[in-house]
Amino acid sequence: MNNKSQSDRRKFILRMARGAGIAALGGFIWSAYVDEVTASQLMLRPPGAIKEEDFLKTCIKCGLCVEACPYDTLLLAKPGDHKPLGTPYFIPRDVPCYMCPDIPCVPVCPTGALDEASVTTNGKLDITIAEMGLAVIDRETCIAFWGIQCDACYRACPILGQAISVEYNKNERTGKHAYLTPVVHADACTGCGLCEKACVTEKASIFVLPKEVAMGKAGNYYIKGWDKNDEKRLEDATEIKTKTEISKDKAIDSLNDAGDLY
């Protein structure tokens, strides 16, 4: 009897250990996979989408926004799209966001992954403050920068004149013509992608990227001293003192010694 209970206990421990091992292996593969498939940075989300990190937690993947979109702009990521599965996105070169004034895709969201407040000014829905992305221009392939007259993106822009303006410059090559080149303004651009859709080059030379991808960040070291608003950032600045040790080498040595550089 004693022997039997001992072997039962052994079996039990063995089974628990095996279970823990399988759970650990499964958990490892599962979490690694989930981490990979949610790592896509280049998703353009519907208007009002919260920060990507929170979006992935909050979106329940119901597709109500996709159904609400009257232009079939929004798609749900399916297996094979290489995007976080079931989440809504759009490809502006195929179908851009036409910026409906009543933004039908946002209020239908049951989870708040599309945040109505972020596209509301003074209690009214306002699509012009949406931040789906930012249009960037490849100046190498944009034919306006070659001197060929094209303002397709400028004309297509729903916030004409504010999100994209046209700059005039002298064409030194011909000496008598002007460059009329588009400039995107990040504060006004919503990332709707109408410009990308309208671009005449074979592959669009103006295209929308998520704002975090398209934009840099100056950081706290640089302040526009001439800008009262920017100077406010100094108000809660804290002091950090750093000290670089003075090299004991002679100046001539450090000039001749390139070893540190490589």
Add this chain to the structure above:
Amino acid sequence: MSTLWNKYRYLFFRRTTQIGLLFLYFGANAWGWTILMGNLSSSSFLKTVPLSDPYAVLQMIAAGAVIATDIVIGALIITIFYLVVGGRAFCSWVCPINIVTDAAALLRRKIGVDNFAKKQPATRNMRYWVLALSLIISFAMGVTAFEFISPISMLHRGIIFGIGFGWAAVLIIFLFDLLVLKNGWCGHVCPLGGFYSLVGKFSLIRVHHTQENCTECMKCKVVCPEAQVLYMIGKESIPVLSGECTNCARCIEACDDNALNFSIRKLVKNNKSGE
């Protein structure tokens, strides 16, 4: 003809609700119907009543999402509904994967896979481990872990919005159930089934066994996808109280002797039978 109806009436109703619901969802996306919009993860009924998958909401909570009122209400409605009709009624009456795994189980019986694969190499409790693991990973990674791999969502979302490579996942489940493990996905792995098994512990509508009528032909155990819940067959007149019963009613149809029927669980404890 009437025997055919008696043998397959519940199966007919199940397939009707499964396909009918998907058809309503499909119509909402394709033709703008407003009866049932969204998909099985979350939907809106007649554009007013929210309905949400409580397991998905649980993962969202574990992931640390801010939970909106709409989906809390939606998840409560769904939970209460399944507390009445039987937790895993979702599995057999709504879930589209059920059609796939039922087909695999049928084919498995027909070609006699069970004859050479008698020993089941896995425990049915695995689903509760997968359920726990999904919540741990959701918590650790900050994303809804199962929702990103769920073949159930791949299929229903795929039918409504376009399937992509999702058919491969469905095929894998079919082959897994057919060749590797009997009732493998729905009966062993699926954490959503595990979740609804836990809900089903408390639900009202039950299959009831009447031992006096039973001839111990065991046809019910052959068709049952969770045969362990039918342990009382031919032994005791008690209801099937395990949450793992899917209320699919195949046993009721298979029984020739009127020994199995739906009943409503007695809420007051009956000391004699120990319910």
